[in-house]
Amino acid sequence: MDPPPTRPEDPEKKSHAGIPEAEFVEDVDAYMNHPDHDRKSEDVLKQFDEMHSKYRFMELNLTQKKRKLRVQLPDLEKSLELVKKLKEESAKKSGNGLPAHFLISEQLFAKATIPPTKTVCLWLGANVMLEYTLEDAEALLTQNMTVAKKNLGIIQHDLDFLKDQITTTEVNMARVYNWDVKRRQAAKAAGDAIQ
């Protein structure tokens, strides 16, 4: 199950990554007549389009991060399960070890017995592997899982925020475009009337 989206701790900030908020255009006519825009709908549309592309790019980035975390979580869970299994096994007095089949390469497994053990090696990434006691390994994996879940919540919040900005920008673009169509029509009608 996905963790719920996590809000930023600072209430002033609406997104964790500091994503800028899209401006909502309340009154298109007033907006276009503003000296900054000078009734140039092409320029305004271009600006919106640029923002839109930027938002889309951020969305893509975050979606990739989210996907990576969703793959990572089950992996962590499996490792944690195995560490727990090893702990159980070594706690047994009569433990002869744990018979298992190991993946040697794709499609090829070999039989081996894991003797009762107190330590396990964790792959930390970047070509580093460290030996931990079973207890420490369990604690580390649990902590990693908590962090991964928290990050997933943060990413989800930012994605939700981004989605809002994208939708707002899209609506703005449609309205400015239609404003322009109307203006042109009105100008054409006025021209026809004179003739």
Add this chain to the structure above:
Amino acid sequence: MRHFEIKHISGIMSSSVQSDSDVHISRIDQTKINEFARMNARLNDLKELIKVKENDLRNLEDAVDEIALLDDADPVPYSYGEIFVSCSLDEANGLLEKDKSRLTDELKLMKSEAGSLLETMSDLKTHLYAKFGDNINLEPDPEDDD
């Protein structure tokens, strides 16, 4: 007259707004449109997750069926990530049942979330259609629908 149409590239839904600026879009409307788009994205996300989990559950159920046919004495290689650990039949059965009930619970949660999303979305839809009529399109693209 050509109207500008916007498609949600990422979502299945195309929420094209062909607003005929006669209908004024207030900030509240914008918030509602945003909410709808966000919920739709979440719904599609959920649908995908549900599909994966349902598949996992089916696999587990198949495993339970298969295990019933096995001889009591034989140890069962049970998959833990990349390796298989030999378990007794009882152990394997217990593990399968545990996984199954966890998946069933997760699925139940996801489905209820999807259900409440759909409910809120249909409320929003009613409101937005009432206000914007044909100028807004909140329906899923038929070619993307499965």
